[in-house]
Amino acid sequence: MTELSVGKEVLSYCNKCKLTLAHMIVAMKDVNTIYKVQCKTCKSTHAYKDPSAVKVKKVTAKVKKASPGSSKRSAASVSDLWMDAVNNATTKSKAYSIKIKFELGDIIDHPKFGPGVVDKCIDGDKIEVIFRHDIKTLMHNK
Numbered sequence: 001m002t003e004l005s006v007g008k009e010v011l012s013y014c015n016k017c018k019l020t021l022a023h024m025i026v027a028m029k030d031v032n033t034i035y036k037v038q039c040k041t042c043k044s045t046h047a048y049k050d051p052s053a054v055k056v057k058k059v060t061a062k063v064k065k066a067s068p069g070s071s072k073r074s075a076a077s078v079s080d081l082w083m084d085a086v087n088n089a090t091t092k093s094k095a096y097s098i099k100i101k102f103e104l105g106d107i108i109d110h111p112k113f114g115p116g117v118v119d120k121c122i123d124g125d126k127i128e129v130i131f132r133h134d135i136k137t138l139m140h141n142k
């Protein structure tokens, strides 16, 4: 490991330049810890920011959607879909009955499948509903 000391060059994240750039150490906290650095590009002096710590944050961004190539929805992506739909729903849940007319976005409380969200209306008497583990086509409005 290279020795760190005042006057040495080090890579640090610069808040002004918004980049990881060469900085000169201007102050040390202790022998192994850099306290303040001066940006060689904008000449501003600021606290040392470890560039590797900055990078890690961006990489851990969540991958949300399943790959579009997969024709079959996996159990995980159905439950993700369901979770999103339930969280975005603004209406109260209704107990499922074949006689009731459901609208797009309605929450259905199904005795067998549990809570679901109406995703599509088909032919006026069928609805596609996203449940926790599966997507079902149900009859309604009879």
Ligand SMILES: [Zn+2]
Pocket (backbone or CB within 6 Å): 014, 015, 016, 017, 021, 039, 040, 041, 042, 043, 044
């Ligand atoms: Zn700078």
